[in-house]
Amino acid sequence: MERYDQLYRLYDEFDAATLRALQDFVDLFPPVDSRVTLEHWQEVGDDLADRKAEIRAAFPAAGETFSELAARASRDQAFTALDLHAKYDRGVNVLVLDVDETLRSAGGTDNEIPRETLHLLTEFHEAGTPIVVCTGQTLENVKGFLIQGLGNELVHSGDLSIVYEAGTGVFTPGHGADTKRLLYDDLDADVRAIFDAVRSRVLSDAPEDLRRGCHLQGNEFNVTLKPNFETGSDDAREVIDRALVYELDLLGDAVVEEVGGDSEDADENAERASDWARAYYAEQDPEIRGVLESEGATPDCSSDDVPEPIRDTFERIDVAYYEADAAEIGSLELNKVVGVETAFEVLGIDDPFAAVLGDSKSDLRVMKWVAENDAGIAAAPEHASRDVLDHVIRTDELVFDRGKAGDVFRIIFALNRLANLG
The missing domain is CATH 1.10.287 (Helix Hairpins)
Incomplete structure (x- = not known):
């Protein structure tokens, strides 16, 4: 005591x-x-x-x-840090940080990372704590605002890694041949072919209202439709809901063409491809099921009706719905956990105890991974998804106000100071 x-x-x-x-x-x-x-x-x-x-x-x-x-640190922050030290008996040796709606927020920080947050990050860097920025954004977007906010020297110091497009690639400047790892190159040819097929059609085959209402994010691999309206607005919600249904149908067509296009039932399979994709992903995600119901796009079959080869391929592909923000197709073999593990490997972090800050389902995977491996703690903004908040509250209750990630950084600062006392 x-x-x-x-x-x-x-x-x-x-x-x-x-x-x-x-x-x-x-x-x-x-x-x-x-x-x-x-x-x-x-x-x-x-x-x-x-x-x-x-x-x-x-x-x-x-x-x-x-x-x-x-x-x-405030009194509450210092005592929270001491409680964490009593529980884990170690400090944080790497930061794993989502960006949008975590470090910055359209509703709380005018979509800019606050100056306080940036300053605290530079202090962690100067103290020797590596930083892994883990985001669904493209590499060029992330590099741009990080260099602007943190400075070129820090970004290229060798102690910062960027996991981009939710784990399809990892960029760690200053590490020679390991500086850029294109994780999607390791996927099987048939999966890459499916993504190529969807990407080639996603805009050209889209109905006019979708082409006018959303755009294809410039990813290297993932297929992400974003609204041409303010994120979170009613217009954005409406167009992303339609985009989700459209992407599911495209994905169903591409999977059936790649996996079952040469079968005797090829024509029948092609007719049922959309329903199979809708049924499978509705079973996987209640949010997707809700969108399909609201759009009048409920499938005429259940996921049990999906043929095994088609289902096996669906099991390797992720469809993510971010309300009023994005509809995305990605690979379940490439996610933020895989990207973070690769970043740790490149940075030489053999025994991580990470602070993971995020707000979405893709961040939750990293949070659960560090929890299962006794490899860190998790924090989330108060407006994070329900599943994320449930996990954070069940673990260490590190929930912060919108745009106030700096409050958690101050707790981590105090934790590390206390850990150094022994």
């Missing part, structure tokens, strides 16, 4: 709230060409240093740690 008693004393005897405000001002104050303003910044820095010195003097054995805790 000694550590708990010390924390109680720290936050009872010292004005940690003012200390944090001073630290944030020093860390986040934008550079300005003003002598008066810079003098004020220096005064704040001096006040901060004096207050930290008082804490160091009050805690001779761990003063540096406690002065940094008070300056970086």
Whole structure:
């Protein structure tokens, strides 16, 4: 209980709230060409240093740690960190981070990663903690905003890896031949042929209302339709629901053509391809089933009616529905877990204890993977999907407000400081 008693004393005897405000001002104050303003910044820095010195003097054995805790973490954050340390007895040695609706939020941060969050990430980097950005976005999009937000030096430091398109590729600058790994190249030829067929038709064969209402995201492998409307809007929801049904039908056609196109029942199979795809994926995902019902596209068969060779192929292909955001076809053999494992391998992380931040079903797979392997903790924004929130609440209850990923980073900062005390 000694550590708990010390924390109680720290936050009872010292004005940690003012200390944090001073630290944030020093860390986040934008550079300005003003002598008066810079003098004020220096005064704040001096006040901060004096207050930290008082804490160091009050805690001779761990003063540096406690002065940094008070300056970086609130009382609740510090005690949460201490609870995590008591439970796991180790600190976080790698960050695994989703981007959209996790680090940034259209509803909370104007789709920009907050400056506080970016600064905290640079501090983790300077402390030697590798960062794995794990996203469904294209590589070029991710590289662009990371370089803009974190700087070219950090992105190309050799300690940052990008798992893009939800696990189809991994980009880790500074690692020679391992810098870019195209994981989809390892898939069987028949699966790659199915994706090629769907991609070649997805826009050209689309009804006019879909062509006008959505676009094909520029992925290297996955087939992702995104709305030409604001994400989350009623128009976006309507077009993505139609796009999901359309993609299921295309996928059914492509699978039947690749797997059952040479059979004696080829013509009959082609007629039933759409129903088979709808039935199979409706059984896999209640959200997909709900969309099919609302669109009047419920199949005239059950998943039990799908022929075994067709079903076996469906079992290798993922159809993901993100309400009012995207309809996507991907490979179940390529997901964020596979990408994260590859990133760890390239980064040389043999014994990971990761902090996984995310909001969607694809992030949940990584969260469950680290939980099953005693390899980390999970955190999610309060607006994450229900399954994600259920998992996070059942484990360590690390739920943060929209656009406030920095709150969890402060807990992790405190955890790592406490772990270093032994």
